[in-house]
Amino acid sequence: MNILSENKLVLGIDIGGTNIHSGLVTPKGRVIKEFNLKTQTFSTPNHFIAELHQLVLAYLDSHQYKLTGIGVGAPNGNYYSGSIEFAPNLPWKGSIHLSDLLNEVFKVPVKLSNDANCAAVGEFLFGNGKNCTELLVITLGTGVGSGFISNGQILLGHDGFAGELGHIIIEKNGRSCGCGRRGCLETYTSATGVVRTALELLSTSTENSMLKNKSTSEITAEFISESAEKGDTISKEILLLTADYLGLALSHAVAITSPKKIILFGGLSKSTFLREQTKIKMESYLLPIFQNKIELQPSGISGHAAILGASALVQIHKD
Amino acid sequence: MNILSENKLVLGIDIGGTNIHSGLVTPKGRVIKEFNLKTQTFSTPNHFIAELHQLVLAYLDSHQYKLTGIGVGAPNGNYYSGSIEFAPNLPWKGSIHLSDLLNEVFKVPVKLSNDANCAAVGEFLFGNGKNCTELLVITLGTGVGSGFISNGQILLGHDGFAGELGHIIIEKNGRSCGCGRRGCLETYTSATGVVRTALELLSTSTENSMLKNKSTSEITAEFISESAEKGDTISKEILLLTADYLGLALSHAVAITSPKKIILFGGLSKSTFLREQTKIKMESYLLPIFQNKIELQPSGISGHAAILGASALVQIHKD
Numbered sequence: 168m169n170i171l172s173e174n175k176l177v178l179g180i181d182i183g184g185t186n187i188h189s190g191l192v193t194p195k196g197r198v199i200k201e202f203n204l205k206t207q208t209f210s211t212p213n214h215f216i217a218e219l220h221q222l223v224l225a226y227l228d229s230h231q232y233k234l235t236g237i238g239v240g241a242p243n244g245n246y247y248s249g250s251i252e253f254a255p256n257l258p259w260k261g262s263i264h265l266s267d268l269l270n271e272v273f274k275v276p277v278k279l280s281n282d283a284n285c286a287a288v289g290e291f292l293f294g295n296g297k298n299c300t301e302l303l304v305i306t307l308g309t310g311v312g313s314g315f316i317s318n319g320q321i322l323l324g325h326d327g328f329a330g331e332l333g334h335i336i337i338e339k340n341g342r343s344c345g346c347g348r349r350g351c352l353e354t355y356t357s358a359t360g361v362v363r364t365a366l367e368l369l370s371t372s373t374e375n376s377m378l379k380n381k382s383t384s385e386i387t388a389e390f391i392s393e394s395a396e397k398g399d400t401i402s403k404e405i406l407l408l409t410a411d412y413l414g415l416a417l418s419h420a421v422a423i424t425s426p427k428k429i430i431l432f433g434g435l436s437k438s439t440f441l442r443e444q445t446k447i448k449m450e451s452y453l454l455p456i457f458q459n460k461i462e463l464q465p466s467g468i469s470g471h472a473a474i475l476g477a478s479a480l481v482q483i484h485k486d
Numbered sequence: 487m488n489i490l491s492e493n494k495l496v497l498g499i500d501i502g503g504t505n506i507h508s509g510l511v512t513p514k515g516r517v518i519k520e521f522n523l524k525t526q527t528f529s530t531p532n533h534f535i536a537e538l539h540q541l542v543l544a545y546l547d548s549h550q551y552k553l554t555g556i557g558v559g560a561p562n563g564n565y566y567s568g569s570i571e572f573a574p575n576l577p578w579k580g581s582i583h584l585s586d587l588l589n590e591v592f593k594v595p596v597k598l599s600n601d602a603n604c605a606a607v608g609e610f611l612f613g614n615g616k617n618c619t620e621l622l623v624i625t626l627g628t629g630v631g632s633g634f635i636s637n638g639q640i641l642l643g644h645d646g647f648a649g650e651l652g653h654i655i656i657e658k659n660g661r662s663c664g665c666g667r668r669g670c671l672e673t674y675t676s677a678t679g680v681v682r683t684a685l686e687l688l689s690t691s692t693e694n695s696m697l698k699n700k701s702t703s704e705i706t707a708e709f710i711s712e713s714a715e716k717g718d719t720i721s722k723e724i725l726l727l728t729a730d731y732l733g734l735a736l737s738h739a740v741a742i743t744s745p746k747k748i749i750l751f752g753g754l755s756k757s758t759f760l761r762e763q764t765k766i767k768m769e770s771y772l773l774p775i776f777q778n779k780i781e782l783q784p785s786g787i788s789g790h791a792a793i794l795g796a797s798a799l800v801q802i803h804k805d
Contacts, residue, residue, distance in 0.1 A: 300644070318642075324636075325744055325745060326744055326775075329742065336737065339734075346774065419655075423738075425643020426644060427644035454653040460645065
């Protein structure tokens with residue numbers, strides 16, 4: 168049977184501590200079928216793969232689709248080794264050679280990387296970074312990740328670990344970080360970092376604020392963003408401080424890689440105020456030759472971003 | 487006539503404010519003939535090119551060599567445009583399309599970039615970075631430059647200006663820089679930056695030092711390096727401060743590009759004490775996944791480094 172290219176699908180898999188979201192993706196980036204599984208129900212990666220294989224095969228067979236590859240986004244995922252390396256939030260311990268395991272069962276090429284690199288290739292192929300061969304994507308979530316597209320390829324470095332902008336030390340002897348050091352960008356500009364800034368400012372300020380009289384669990388990055396949009400002074404101050412740290416870190420990244428476009432990805436990036444202020448701060452820290460050249464945009468992928476990003480790994484891969 | 491590959495030469499040109507060093511280079515990186523000209527004697531680039539052309543042609547003809555390409559290292563040299571963009575120290579003002587001008591006269595492919603990128607490709611092809619496809623070269627001279635080799639190619643960014651590590655702001659509101667901003671790495675870790683640190687420390691310290699009772703013109707980076715090797719406490723303190731700034735900046739570069747090797751290039755890099763302390767500081771700022779993986783070495787090119795680097799542009803070029 169002659170398989171038309173539209174019948175060729177890539178499986179994108181996004182592995183998190185709680186959920187594993189997978190989906191079959193067309194070459195144009197449309198997710199036509201999703202499979203959602205709970206990470207903790209699988210004591211080994213083999214159990215997970217066996218179940219996913221059954222589900223995918225059943226769907227492919229009944230629709231005469233052909234699977235051409237698998238892309239995986241995973242915490243601590245390494246592109247070169249195809250392994251998940253000691254991910255603290257997964258039930259599977261140690262170094263898991265997930266690419267090999269998937270390849271043995273599915274018999275198609277498998278590419279694996281971390282979430283931020285997946286976000287970067289996703290934006291490059293299907294989002295606001297489309298065709299932008301010099302691109303930087305920053306993920307602002309519980310942590311801060313980054314993926315660089317350079318010369319149309321993922322910037323991997325010699326060991327596959329390039330793109331750790333979230334762990335540059337932006338403040339010497341600053342806040343303690345989950346990585347065991349102090350002052351990482353992530354401790355200031357992640358969703359949790361923003362909440363830390365809020366608590367710090369609230370502890371010293373006498374100013375009235377929508378954040379006051381809230382329980383600490385209610386003071387989320389989302390609530391702070393919303394309050395800032397409504398004009399809350401302390402919330403704006405929090406985001407201004409966040410923008411200052413992020414702008415400085417971005418200026419470092421620009422001086423090194425000179426991207427055409429920077430995309431902010433993840434919950435926090437939805438704040439227009441934060442994006443605008445980050446742009447202003449970044450420009451103020453840039454060498455004149457880089458000023459007023461770089462577009463800073465939000466993600467251009469509305470749904471299934473993680474699945475699309477993972478699937479994009481197969482389409483961009485450089486072997 | 488059948489030209490053997492050993493008869494094929496590349497012309498490397500290193501343009502500075504005072505001298506233009508050029509040389510004919512074999513594919514294996516041997517400079518077999520040098521031409522040295524004074525920059526200020528040429529009121530236009532065309533005059534310089536005409537003279538160089540005569541000299542090169544005479545030599546090639548008399549030795550039956552064939553010229554296959556020209557590589558140029560120049561201040562503010564842009565790889566994509568092949569131009570020198572508003573270099574303050576050259577007699578030729580504005581934007582000089584030197585690649586085109588050279589190509590019109592010599593009728594061979596011409597590649598042009600800045601000095602730091604030339605140093606990087608030089609080390610990659612002929613020096614201590616040989617075959618290291620993920621490499622970072624830092625030039626520590628009057629200024630601080632950097633060239634990144636990523637995936638075996640020069641990291642250029644969208645506009646050819648990538649690799650400006652010398653102008654990341656390493657100290658907010660720090661020392662004023664020639665670029666018009668404050669706190670650039672260059673103001674602390676260039677040869678002139680090291681002298682500024684010396685004057686700062688001498689102004690506050692009561693400690694005895696070999697630097698005291700010297701005229702300010704005698705306090706050079708070289709003299710400070712020598713004094714440190716002899717055990718002078720203040721000189722060591724100056725280099726420790728320098729190493730701290732450089733180590734932090736290198737840790738940023740590593741987090742973004744994850745090189746296998748970093749090469750320190752230029753006068754200051756000859757200080758073993760500075761190199762060792764920079765390595766210690768860098769390691770202390772690195773995320774654990776990057777620690778104890780990266781070699782930090784001095785340049786592996788003993789003579790003609792600038793000519794070799796410029797000539798290497800032609801051999802590595804990616805068009």
